[in-house]
Amino acid sequence: MSDTLFRALLDAASAAYRPAGPFAYHFARGKLGGDPLFRKVLQRGMFPAAARVVDLGCGQGLLASWLLAAQRLHEGGRWAGEWPAPPKLLGLRGIDRNPRDVARARRALAEDAALVEIRQGDIATLEGADFGPVDVVTVLDVLHYLDFAAQESVLRKVRAALPAGGLLLARVGDSDAGLPHRLSTAVDLAVAFARGHRLPRLYCRSSRSWIALLEGLGFSVQGEPMGRGKSFANVMLVAQVPL
């Protein structure tokens, strides 16, 4: 993707947050522009051509805004040839327990309410968190906020909700990674605090343990490093329900 197109994508996806206030806007712009995850999910064509998506722990809905902006640029004939076409969103349900994030997401995505639904719910207790029909579940930098039993139960529920060929995209930390992992968790704690959470306890696993858990649930799993710079130890797990 050319820098011009990346800038257009960043501008469009962030602009949606202006009505939600300066914090929402600057947070969106900083994270969408600085976290390689958003660029890579499109560059690698990680989503199928068309998908119903459930985003667990969606925060202020950045993934939805990013995918919608990409879809619009593509429909407007402004997509660069070297990247695969972005996915066509058939619907996206975002679920988050934080009322302030939910309010910011709803405000920013209000014009797309026919396609995007943001629910306040707890994915640990599954209260208010039913998935509906889904092809891709995303859970990005969220699972370590859930205790180990809740991690297993939500992943079991994801597996049950997905059809054959369905995908789970989970970005997790790798607790075997030493200093980079400790830096990642320090940043997560600082960001959680800045976003109005109490300092949470984090429940970390090694990347091997995440993969074993997902394979035990019947997923076929591939992992690739996807940190925010070399000093961070995040991994994107692409877990597919066998066809």
Ligand SMILES: C[S@@+](CC[C@H](N)C(=O)[O-])C[C@H]1O[C@@H](n2cnc3c(N)ncnc32)[C@H](O)[C@@H]1O
């Ligand atoms: C680091 S943020 C990531 C937000 C979003 N996935 C993103 O990439 O921008 C973690 C999010 O997980 C949410 N979260 C943590 N525990 C949760 C739970 N039990 N149920 C729902 N959301 C939860 C938090 O409220 C927060 O918005």
